[in-house]
Amino acid sequence: xxxxxxxxxxxxxxxxxxxxxxxxxxxxxxxxxxxxxxxxxxxxxxxxxxxxxxxxxxxxxxxxxxxxxxxxxxxxxxxxxxxxxxxxxxxxxxx
Amino acid sequence: xxxxxxxxxxxxxxxxxxxxxxxxxxxxxxxxxxxxxxxxxxxxxxxxxxxxxxxxxxxxxxxxxxxxxxxxxxxxxxxxxxxxxxxxxxxxxxxxxxxxxxxxxxxxxxxxxxxxxxxxxxxxxxxxxxxxxxxxxxxxxxxxxxxxxxxxxxxxxxxxxxxxxxxxxxxxxxxxxxxxxxxxxxxxxxxxxxxxxxxxxxxxxxxxxxxxxxxxxxxxxxxxxxxxxxxxxxxxxxxxxxxxxxxxxxxxxxxxxxxxxxxxxxxxxxxxxxxxxxxxxxxxxxxxxxxxxxxxxxxxxxxxxxxxxxxxxxxxxxxxxxxxxxxxxxxxxxxxxxxxxxxxxxxxxxxxxxxxxxxxxxxxxxxxxxxxxxxxxxxxxxxx
Numbered sequence: 001x002x003x004x005x006x007x008x009x010x011x012x013x014x015x016x017x018x019x020x021x022x023x024x025x026x027x028x029x030x031x032x033x034x035x036x037x038x039x040x041x042x043x044x045x046x047x048x049x050x051x052x053x054x055x056x057x058x059x060x061x062x063x064x065x066x067x068x069x070x071x072x073x074x075x076x077x078x079x080x081x082x083x084x085x086x087x088x089x090x091x092x093x094x095x
Numbered sequence: 096x097x098x099x100x101x102x103x104x105x106x107x108x109x110x111x112x113x114x115x116x117x118x119x120x121x122x123x124x125x126x127x128x129x130x131x132x133x134x135x136x137x138x139x140x141x142x143x144x145x146x147x148x149x150x151x152x153x154x155x156x157x158x159x160x161x162x163x164x165x166x167x168x169x170x171x172x173x174x175x176x177x178x179x180x181x182x183x184x185x186x187x188x189x190x191x192x193x194x195x196x197x198x199x200x201x202x203x204x205x206x207x208x209x210x211x212x213x214x215x216x217x218x219x220x221x222x223x224x225x226x227x228x229x230x231x232x233x234x235x236x237x238x239x240x241x242x243x244x245x246x247x248x249x250x251x252x253x254x255x256x257x258x259x260x261x262x263x264x265x266x267x268x269x270x271x272x273x274x275x276x277x278x279x280x281x282x283x284x285x286x287x288x289x290x291x292x293x294x295x296x297x298x299x300x301x302x303x304x305x306x307x308x309x310x311x312x313x314x315x316x317x318x319x320x321x322x323x324x325x326x327x328x329x330x331x332x333x334x335x336x337x338x339x340x341x342x343x344x345x346x347x348x349x350x351x352x353x354x355x356x357x358x359x360x361x362x363x364x365x366x367x368x369x370x371x372x373x374x375x376x377x378x379x380x381x382x383x384x385x386x387x388x389x390x391x392x393x394x395x396x397x398x399x400x401x402x403x404x405x406x407x408x409x410x411x412x413x414x415x416x417x418x419x420x421x422x423x424x425x426x427x428x429x430x431x432x433x434x435x436x437x438x439x440x441x442x443x444x445x446x447x448x449x450x451x452x453x454x455x456x457x458x459x460x461x462x463x464x465x466x467x468x469x470x471x472x473x474x475x476x477x478x479x
Contacts, residue, residue, distance in 0.1 A: 002437075005254065015250050015333065017434055045417070046250040046333030046397075060335075063253070065285065067339035080335065087336035089283050089310060 004028050004049065008064035013048040013080050015062075020049075026077070040077040048080040060085050097270060099455045100231035101239075102171070105194030109234040110168035111390050111455045114139050114406055115222045117215065118165050120177040120186040121146030127208050128176050131215040137223040138174075139405050141165070143382075143472050147178075153476035158186065160360040160472045163386030165190035165197070169406050171226035172196035174219050176211065179203045196222060231456070237271035239455065240363065242389035242407070243347040244277065246377035247400030248325075249332020253343020255414025255433040255443070256395040262444035263393070263451070264349035264368065273366045275357075275389055276348035277373040277380050280309035280324065284338025285345045289370070293353045298370070301356045305372050324375060328398045332415075347395060359473055360386030377402060378471040381409070385470075391454060393447070394462075401425040402469055403462030408454050411461055412447060425461050427454075 004026040006014040014028045020043045027036045028051065035051065043049055048062070054074040059066045068085040078084070102110040118141040119128035125142035132140035141164050149157055165173045165186070172195050177183025180201035187199040198218050205211035243260050245252055264274040279302065282289055286306045293299035325334045334340045354367035360383045363369040371387055373380040381392055381404040392409040394400070399418040403409025413419050416431040428450050432438035454460055462468060 007254075015254060044333070046415075048250075048333065048335065062339060063342045065288075065338070065342055067284065067342065068336040081333070082330060082335055085335045087284075087338060089337055 002027070002029070006030055006051070007062055010064050011061050012050065012052045012054060013060055013062050014051055015048055016043045016045060019043075019045050037077040040075060041079050043079045050074045050076050050078045050080050052076050097236040097452065098233050099236050099452055100457075101234035101455065102168070102229055103232055103234065104168045106166075106168075106192075108168035108388075109238050109390075110170070111239065111408065111457075112169040112406065113171045113226055113229055114169055115219060115226055116141050116165055116167075116170045116173045116406070117219055118161055118173055118175045118186065118190075119143075120161065120175055120182045123147060123178050124176040124202055124211070127202065127211050127215060130212050131174070131176075131219050134212075134216050135219040135223060137226070138219050141405070141470065143470050145472065145474065145478065148478045149476075150479055151476065153474055156359055156475065157472050158189065160382060160386035161186055162189035163360050163362065163388060164406060166193040166195075167385065167388060167406055169390060170195070171229060172222045173198070174215060174222060175199045176215065177201050196225065198222065235271070236452065236455065237267070237366075239390040240273045240275060240388055241267060241451065242275040242277065242371075242381070242384035242392045243395070244377060244381055244384065244392050244409075245344055245347060245395040246402070247396045247398040248329050248334060248340055248343065249397030249415060250334060250343070251332075251414040251431070251434055252395055252397040253339075253346060255430055255440075256397065256412050257343055257346035258440050259414070259430050259433070259443040259447055260347040260393050260395050260412065261349035262440055263447045264347065265351055266444065266448065268349070268351045268367050271366060273363055273369060274348065274351075275363065275369045275371050275384055275387065276345070277371040277384060278344070278375045279305040279370070279372055280375045281337070281341050281344045282306050283310060283341050284336070285341040289345060289348070289353060292351075292368075293356075298353060298356045302353075302370060305356075332398045347393075357387060359383040362388045374473055376471070378404075378469045379473045381407070382470050382472055386472075391451060393451070399425070401462070401465075401467050403460065403467050405468040405470060408460045409462040409468070410447075410450060410454055425465070425467065427461050
């Protein structure tokens with residue numbers, strides 16, 4: 001069973017289907033391609049890993065849709081979550 | 096055409112349960128309704144906070160919801176309680192067009208809560224005995240309305256349980272059935288996908304407008320919606336933003352065209368995929384879905400949320416292997432093999448279909464047997 005899954009070919013994040021450790025290879029199948037990144041830290045079950053380097057302000061793509069923007073530069077293999085991603089919707093705090 | 100054994104009601108609708116509802120028209124007779132339901136087997140108390148001195152659209156929504164529950168085809172007959180006969184009849188008169196037996200009692204006319212309880216027990220017992228004579232007959236599965244709901248979501252919701260529910264929804268609609276998808280605040284970031292599927296341009300616009308209303312509320316209150324949505328358990332489960340949660344949430348609605356958009360607790364007038372405007376809180380949303388006539392609710396959960404609705408059997412489905420193990424006694428359909436063993440979504444959807452058919456014919460859900468149900472009618476304005 002694969003330990004990571006990517007939803008659509010254009011996504012720049014994959015979801016971990018097991019608790020994964022720093023240094024582990026996350027292997028994802030995208031159509032006929034197989035890509036892998038080395039985890040830069042531990043990532044819990046259900047959380048996301050960056051498949052490519054993402055610049056600050058860059059879009060995070062899952063389901064081939066934008067799910068937020070990077071609040072700081074994110075390197076391939078890094079844990080992608082609330083510490084480095086911001087929502088762009090319903091931000092009354094920024095109004 | 097798939098058939099199932101159900102209850103045919105005088106208004107032509109079919110039911111999957113044969114409940115006698117003891118409905119309290121307002122908060123002040125709730126204890127009496129609960130007491131009567133505790134004493135009389137086969138009854139369910141419909142007791143919600145508020146009702147008194149509500150005004151305008153807000154009051155209409157409460158009345159519509161309670162009337163919708165009373166008229167619901169899973170309900171065989173109804174006893175309405177009010178502080179006076181005037182308030183009891185105001186609600187009872189909205190249920191009577193369904194053609195089922197409806198009785199009304201007033202506290203002030205009865206004299207005291209003990210007198211109302213005694214009289215209510217007598218009336219409810221008669222209703223239950225009479226309702227027990229009704230037998231299930233062959234009905235079309237596709238005459239049912241199935242609502243799809245999620246709560247306690249995590250990333251497995253979008254990967255496993257919601258897509259399974261979505262496949263069920265497509266198959267059910269193709270068979271001629273109706274699916275209701277609700278909670279537009281959790282369309283945020285995915286509303287363009289749904290709006291494009293609206294058959295009528297006005298419904299597409301309304302989907303954008305409903306989502307905008309919730310987004311404006313967050314802005315008006317000066318808050319980052321992330322403080323509450325995604326919720327802390329959503330975030331622990333790997334959901335980072337509301338957009339990500341929404342894209343997973345709308346998967347429950349499958350892929351068919353949207354034929355209608357209805358208001359809270361409003362009954363659909365068309366068959367197919369229908370959107371209902373409800374808040375994201377599961378109990379409030381399910382109460383609206385119930386009021387709108389949903390026969391059964393499929394409730395998808397990731398981290399684990401065990402609550403269901405009364406009257407409308409709530410089927411719990413999870414794709415999270417941890418939740419499937421720890422919350423076993425609350426889960427009806429375990430599709431975590433999609434995550435842990437690579438089970439095909441189609442196979443999982445097939446299992447869900449079989450379970451829904453069984454529940455329609457009387458199989459008791461985990462929410463029903465453990466009485467995990469809660470009503471909560473949405474409020475959109477103050478009492479005065």
